[in-house]
Amino acid sequence: MKVNTMAEMIASGQTPEVLFWVGCAGSFDQRAQKITKAFATILDKAGVNYAILGKEEACTGDPARRAGNEFMFQMMAYQNIQILNGYSIKKIVTTCPHCFNILKNEYPVLGGNYEVIHHTQFLQELIEQGKIKITDSNEWKGKSITYHDSCYLGRANEIYEAPRKVLESLDMELREMKRCKSKGLCCGAGGAQMFKEEEKGDKRVNMERADEAIETKSDFVASACPFCNTMLTDGIKNRNEEVNTEVLDIAEMIAKAMQ
Amino acid sequence: MAIIAQILFIILTATALYLFSKNLLLIRRNILIGKAGFVNDQKARRWKNVFLLALGQKKMFTKPVVAILHLFLYVGFVIINIELLEIMADGILGTHRIFESYFEKFELASLYNFIINSFEILAALVFVACIVFLVRRNMLKLKRFMSNDLAGWPRSDANYILIAEIILMGLFLVMNAADTETHFIISSSLQPLFSGINSDTLFIIEHTAWWLHIIGIYIFMNYLPYSKHLHIILAFPNTYYAPLTPKGMMHNMPEVQNEVLYAMQPELAPTGAAAPASFGAKDVMDLSSKNLMDAYSCTECGRCTAACPANITGKLLSPRKIMMATRDRLETVGKNIDQHKSFIPDNKSLLHDYITVEELRACTTCNACVEECPISISPLDIIMELRRSLVMEESNAPQEWNSMFSNIENNFAPWKFAPDDRDAWTNQA
Numbered sequence: 001m002k003v004n005t006m007a008e009m010i011a012s013g014q015t016p017e018v019l020f021w022v023g024c025a026g027s028f029d030q031r032a033q034k035i036t037k038a039f040a041t042i043l044d045k046a047g048v049n050y051a052i053l054g055k056e057e058a059c060t061g062d063p064a065r066r067a068g069n070e071f072m073f074q075m076m077a078y079q080n081i082q083i084l085n086g087y088s089i090k091k092i093v094t095t096c097p098h099c100f101n102i103l104k105n106e107y108p109v110l111g112g113n114y115e116v117i118h119h120t121q122f123l124q125e126l127i128e129q130g131k132i133k134i135t136d137s138n139e140w141k142g143k144s145i146t147y148h149d150s151c152y153l154g155r156a157n158e159i160y161e162a163p164r165k166v167l168e169s170l171d172m173e174l175r176e177m178k179r180c181k182s183k184g185l186c187c188g189a190g191g192a193q194m195f196k197e198e199e200k201g202d203k204r205v206n207m208e209r210a211d212e213a214i215e216t217k218s219d220f221v222a223s224a225c226p227f228c229n230t231m232l233t234d235g236i237k238n239r240n241e242e243v244n245t246e247v248l249d250i251a252e253m254i255a256k257a258m259q
Numbered sequence: 260m261a262i263i264a265q266i267l268f269i270i271l272t273a274t275a276l277y278l279f280s281k282n283l284l285l286i287r288r289n290i291l292i293g294k295a296g297f298v299n300d301q302k303a304r305r306w307k308n309v310f311l312l313a314l315g316q317k318k319m320f321t322k323p324v325v326a327i328l329h330l331f332l333y334v335g336f337v338i339i340n341i342e343l344l345e346i347m348a349d350g351i352l353g354t355h356r357i358f359e360s361y362f363e364k365f366e367l368a369s370l371y372n373f374i375i376n377s378f379e380i381l382a383a384l385v386f387v388a389c390i391v392f393l394v395r396r397n398m399l400k401l402k403r404f405m406s407n408d409l410a411g412w413p414r415s416d417a418n419y420i421l422i423a424e425i426i427l428m429g430l431f432l433v434m435n436a437a438d439t440e441t442h443f444i445i446s447s448s449l450q451p452l453f454s455g456i457n458s459d460t461l462f463i464i465e466h467t468a469w470w471l472h473i474i475g476i477y478i479f480m481n482y483l484p485y486s487k488h489l490h491i492i493l494a495f496p497n498t499y500y501a502p503l504t505p506k507g508m509m510h511n512m513p514e515v516q517n518e519v520l521y522a523m524q525p526e527l528a529p530t531g532a533a534a535p536a537s538f539g540a541k542d543v544m545d546l547s548s549k550n551l552m553d554a555y556s557c558t559e560c561g562r563c564t565a566a567c568p569a570n571i572t573g574k575l576l577s578p579r580k581i582m583m584a585t586r587d588r589l590e591t592v593g594k595n596i597d598q599h600k601s602f603i604p605d606n607k608s609l610l611h612d613y614i615t616v617e618e619l620r621a622c623t624t625c626n627a628c629v630e631e632c633p634i635s636i637s638p639l640d641i642i643m644e645l646r647r648s649l650v651m652e653e654s655n656a657p658q659e660w661n662s663m664f665s666n667i668e669n670n671f672a673p674w675k676f677a678p679d680d681r682d683a684w685t686n687q688a
Contacts, residue, residue, distance in 0.1 A: 003685040022681075024672040033684045040688050054682040058671035066624050067660050068539065068643070068650030070512050072667055074519040105508035110516060151625040156507025182630055186568040191624030195673055196659040199621040202573030209568075 001044050005054035006087045016051040018122075019089050021103065023096035024059050025226035031233070032095075032226035038255035039095050039119055045258055046131040050093075056083050062098045065106075067192040074110075081112035091115045093122045095251060097152035097225045098190075104157070118153060120163040120224045120250055127169050134169050138257035144173040146218040148209070148232060149184035150225035158182075163224050166250050170257055175216040185209050187231035194227050210235025214245060221247045261353045268350035268473075275477035282484035283492075286555055289593040292602075296547025297500050305499045308635065312498040318633040328388040332424070335385035336491065339378050339431070346473055356438075372443065379432065379445040386428040389421045396421070403561030408580045413487065413559055420488050423479050430472040437465035493556035494634040500549050501635030506626045509643060512538070539647025542608040543589045546644055553636040554586035563628035563638055569621040576621035578628035578638035584613040585641055610645050616655065619645050 009016050020043065026036040043050050061076030084092075092114050094100045104116035117125075126132040147167060153159045160181045167174055179185040188198065188205025198204055210232055213221045221236070223229040226249070233247045299305070311317045316333065319326040345358045362371035396404050396417060409417070435446035437453060439461060453461055483489055490497075502508075514535035521528035540546045563578035564570050570577050588609045596602050607613075619642055628638045649655045656664070663673045671678050 001688050003682075003688055005682070022684075024674065027681045027684065028672055028674055028676040033687075036684055037688045040685075052682065052685075054685075055679060057681060058678075059667045059673060061667070063663055063673050064667055065509060066643075066646075067656060067663070068646035068648075069656075069660075069664055070515040070538065070647055070651060071519065072664055074512075074515050076667060076671075078519050078523055101505075101507040105505050106511070109511045151623070151627075152507055155626040155630050157505050183566070183627075185571075186623045186625035186627065188568065188623060191622050192660060192663065193623050195663040196620075196657050198572075199569070199574045199576075199617055201569070201575075201621075205568045205572050205623065208572050 001041065003040055004051045005056070006051045006089075007054070007056065009051045010087065014049075017049045018091045018093050019084075019087075020050050020052050021092050021094035021096075021099055022052055022057060023094060023099045023226070025230075026095050027057070029226060029230070031230060035095055035226055035229070035249040035251055038249065039251040041255050042123070042126070042132065042251060042258065046126050048126070048131075053083065060099050060102045060107075062102045063192040063195055065102070066190070067195075077107060077110050077112070081107060081110055084112055084114065089114055091117070093117050093119055095119045095224075095226065095249070097150040097156070098227070101152045101156050118157075118159060118162070118224070120153070120166055121159065123166045123250065123254055124162045127166065132254065133259040134171075134254075134257045135259050138170060140170045140172050140220070140253055140257060142171065142173070143220060144175055144216075144218040145220040145222055146175045146177055146213055146216040147180070147222045147224075148177070148187065148213065148228055149181055150223065150228050151184070151186050151190050153224055154184050155182055163222070163250055166254065167222060170253060172220075175218050177212045177216055179212065185212065187225075187228040189227035189231045194230075204235070206231035206235040207238060210239060210241075214239060214241050218245060220253075221245055222250050222253065223247055224250050265351060265353045271474070271477065272347065272350065275481060279480050279484070282481070285593060285597075286484055286489075288596075289589050290548050290551045290555065292544050292589070292592065292596075293546050293548035293551040294544075296549040298502070298549075299500075301503055304503055305501075308498045308501055309495055312501075312634060313494045316633065318631075328391055331381070331384040331388040333491075335381040335388075335428075339381055339385070339428075342375070342378050342431075343476065346469070350473065356441075375435070375441075376444040379435065379443050382428040382431050383445045386425055386432075389424045389428075393418065393421045393425075403565045403579075406561060406564065406577070406579075408561065408564065408577050408583065409559065413583065416486050416488075417559070419482075420486060423475065423482070427472060427475045427479065430468045430475060434465055434468035434472055437461050437468060487557065487559045490556050490558040490634060493552060497552055497556040498635045500552070502637070506629055510640075512647075514538070537648070538651040539649070540641070540644035541610045541648045541652060543585060543592055544602070545648070546585070546609075546641060550585065550637075550641050550644070551589055553638075553641075554582050554589060556634055557582040557586065557636055558634075559583060560633070562631040562633065563636075566627040566631045568623055568625055568627065574618075574621035575615065576618045578642075581614060581618070581638040581641055582636060585609060588613045610648055614645060616649065619649065620657065622646075 006019065022036055025032040058080055059076050060080060061073035064076065065073035092103055094103065097118060100116060100118045103114065123132065145167060147163055149160065164174065185208065186205060187209050213232060214236065221232055223232060229247055229249055236242050236245050236247060316326065316330065319329055345356065348357045349355060359371050362368055395401065432446050432449060435441060435443050436449035439450060439453065515538065537545065543551060559579055561579045567576060567578050592602055595605060622642045624639060626639060666673050666675050670676055
């Protein structure tokens with residue numbers, strides 16, 4: 001499978017319909033790379049005309065901004081907007097809710113206006129349009145699953161239904177955690193916490209959430225954010241529950257269930 | 260004698276109203292110490308928020324039982340206070356139930372009875388709800404009410420309000436009951452208590468209850484500006500001015516945006532432009548007026564803190580405490596201005612002296628606190644403004660964050676990976 005960059009597409013006179021914004025976790029983190037590859041596979045199979053920025057992509061500036069470093073954020077935003085506008089990008093899809101939030105909500109005031117969608121929304125669209133067909137005998141069928149709402153998808157942007165609709169297409173048994181949707185509990189990574197030790201307390205946030213996920217006794221935990229994925233995977237491992245409960249991104253599940 | 264009572268009543272009323280409006284104006288002035296922060300676009304959506312959240316108490320109903328009890332207090336408060344019109348008229352004119360005679364004149368005596376009966380039913384409901392709330396607050400050991408956030412004055416404040424409501428409602432019912440010519444729905448059942456008491460004594464009981472009731476209301480009114488109970492007024496403007504943007508959106512800092520723009524494209528820089536004075540918020544005057552109104556609107560219910568992942572897992576951060584600290588600091592700054600006409604630095608600031616670095620660092624920006632608040636307060640916005648000051652003014656960040664910053668700067672990613680490897684995954688795809 002060939003993944004084209006914007007530069008390559010433009011050079012060959014093509015205009016992709018959507019830019020896949022991979023994000024730093026999706027690009028570099030070994031676990032998150034699997035999500036990236038799964039999503040790229042889906043796009044490829046569904047016949048979506050897409051491209052990535054490749055080496056021209058840079059951090060959106062989200063962790064810097066949330067940590068309080070507005071200068072760093074503005075520097076990154078300036079560079080990214082120059083590149084995105086240079087390619088006349090109209091539509092962006094991303095597998096990271098943090099990139100999604102910042103591109104969608106915080107770039108417009110800086111001159112970066114794009115239609116930005118999260119990969120769970122895009123997957124829902126592709127399923128509804130029949131571009132993704134789920135095999136009847138998919139490996140998830142009948143298994144139980146709980147979905148963890150990412151804060152930056154859920155409360156931050158009120159996207160609760162799209163990921164659940166996508167999971168529905170897999171014929172699984174969805175078990176909600178006590179704290180879900182607008183009441184969903186954070187995984188502990190947001191606000192640049194991913195990049196530092198937690199402050200002192202009596203429990204780690206990801207343990208609190210992992211315990212809640214384990215309580216549902218589900219075979220799988222679905223996430224839609226590479227950071228939530230890491231935090232929950234760590235939490236579940238810490239409780240030695242990884243044999244019973246596996247954390248997967250929704251894109252990984254769809255990729256395996258596609259015809 | 261009657262004329263003396265009338266004069267006394269007028270003086271009392273005027274004093275109460277004067278003090279109350281004076282304190283409200285002081286609060287208004289304190290709120291306006293903040294930077295411009297009231298956005299007034301999309302008025303229809305804003306009014307919808309006022310109707311749903313403030314009037315309709317939509318978010319309260321995520322806890323239905325509490326919501327209904329709270330609704331009794333709220334409806335009781337608004338409706339029973341209509342009776343104040345008659346009480347005021349009687350007080351000023353030296354009459355007794357002046358509206359009753361008017362209603363009778365137009366053959367509407369039954370309507371008058373209906374109105375007073377409604378007030379009495381509500382008064383009884385308020386009475387009961389307050390007792391339930393007192394028990395819940397002090398005996399049920401709910402975590403958010405047992406919290407150290409409320410140690411001292413805030414805990415007493417909450418109890419004083421409930422006790423005051425109970426006393427006021429009691430006086431209202433006793434006043435009606437002692438008026439033996441009337442037979443209203445609740446107070447008539449209290450009337451047997453007064454059987455055998457002669458009419459002179461009853462008259463004194465009724466008048467005493469009447470006076471204590473109105474004096475109680477004036478005290479309560481003037482207590483409001485010092486209390487967490489101010490939300491009964493500020494919930495309305497606060498929901499009106501609530502941001503209409505997605506919760507995930509942080510507000511932009513145009514001054515930093517321009518600094519970066521001028522660094523990148525120096526030709527755009529205006530000549531002689533002064534650098535911005537400071538970044539983020541170190542003290543209350545650096546926050547927006549909406550942040551400050553949030554602080555005065557906070558009822559200290561603690562729904563935010565109960566939902567905060569940092570607080571749930573034992574970290575120092577409590578969003579409620581952020582709001583309380585902001586109000587405490589603002590009141591200190593306000594008093595400073597009262598004394599000196601303008602603010603004289605007191606070597607203190609909201610950051611560090613009222614809110615510590617450890618609290619700020621624990622926030623995951625998950626928006627749970629913002630989602631929970633029934634009246635659209637954002638503790639998160641204040642936390643982020645303080646973080647901005649910490650990092651940009653004091654270069655105060657944990658070592659890991661400094662590494663993250665330099666990774667972003669040098670490698671365009673928060674981790675130390677070679678930028679050239681950004682698309683390495685495509686080779687394995």
